[in-house]
Amino acid sequence: xxxxxxxxxALERRAQLIEVGRGVFxxxxxxxxxxxEIAKRAKVSKPIIYEHFGxxxxxxxxxxxxxxxxxxxxxxxxxSSGSPRERVERATLAFLxxxxxxxxxxxxxxxDSPLTSSRGTMSSLLNDMAERVGDVFVSSFKEAGFDPKAxxxxxxxxxxxxxxxxxxxxxxxxxxxxxxxxxxxxxxWMGLRHLPKxxxxxxxxx
Numbered sequence: 747x748x749x750x751x752x753x754x755x756a757l758e759r760r761a762q763l764i765e766v767g768r769g770v771f772x773x774x775x776x777x778x779x780x781x782x783e784i785a786k787r788a789k790v791s792k793p794i795i796y797e798h799f800g801x802x803x804x805x806x807x808x809x810x811x812x813x814x815x816x817x818x819x820x821x822x823x824x825x826s827s828g829s830p831r832e833r834v835e836r837a838t839l840a841f842l843x844x845x846x847x848x849x850x851x852x853x854x855x856x857x858d859s860p861l862t863s864s865r866g867t868m869s870s871l872l873n874d875m876a877e878r879v880g881d882v883f884v885s886s887f888k889e890a891g892f893d894p895k896a897x898x899x900x901x902x903x904x905x906x907x908x909x910x911x912x913x914x915x916x917x918x919x920x921x922x923x924x925x926x927x928x929x930x931x932x933x934x935w936m937g938l939r940h941l942p943k944x945x946x947x948x949x950x951x952x
Contacts, residue, residue, distance in 0.1 A: 760798050763788055764812070767805045772853035776806055776860050803860070813851040817844050825879060834938070835931035837879055838908050842923040842930075845912040856913055876901040893943070904934050 754762060766788040770779050781802050785792045799805040820843075824836035845852045880901035884894045908930055915926055 759794070763795060763798060763805065764809055768809050768850045768854060771806060771809065772850035775857050809854060813855050817841065820844055831935045834904065834934050835927060838930045839924065839927040841908050842912055842915065842927050845916060846923045849916065852912065852916065876905045879904060900938060907934070
């Protein structure tokens with residue numbers, strides 16, 4: 747008995763505040779979120795939040811960092827094995843599954859970030875993922891005789907495409923993410939598969 751009134755340990759409290767904070771930031775954005783709102787929803791006093799995170803920015807930074815690391819881990823696992831096409835498809839599905847399963851986390855990462863840290867913005871997360879995917883492209887490009895220097899362009903193109911489609915999916919949710927991943931994977935792979943070794947502009951240069 748008395749378990750309902752048991753005080754949370756420091757780690758449990760920290761985890762609770764991260765969970766509550768993620769939801770509030772997802773709904774209201776950084777600027778629209780206050781320490782008061784988070785404290786109210788967590789049913790704690792404001793000093794508790796300052797004690798654990800030093801304030802709103804500290805809590806926000808922890809949430810963003812955790813989400814970014816989680817997404818990166820999912821993407822890296824997805825591209826660690828399989829044929830080049832399978833890796834493209836798995837990376838696409840891994841990211842879209844994150845969008846579906848962690849809507850609050852994705853909402854936070856998709857917002858404009860106030861943090862000046864290089865790891866505190868969505869663009870830096872995309873850059874990190876693009877680098878990982880780029881490694882896969884570099885090796886497959888070399889095998890196919892393409893210029894590996896172009897790999898980062900295609901890696902960023904893939905990540906950007908998946909991210910924007912992910913944002914569209916959260917707004918419409920008209921189909922499942924597996925179906926969306928099929929289309930993105932096919933588009934990306936067919937384009938890469940038939941890529942000329944020295945692309946040119948059909949319309950000529952400006």
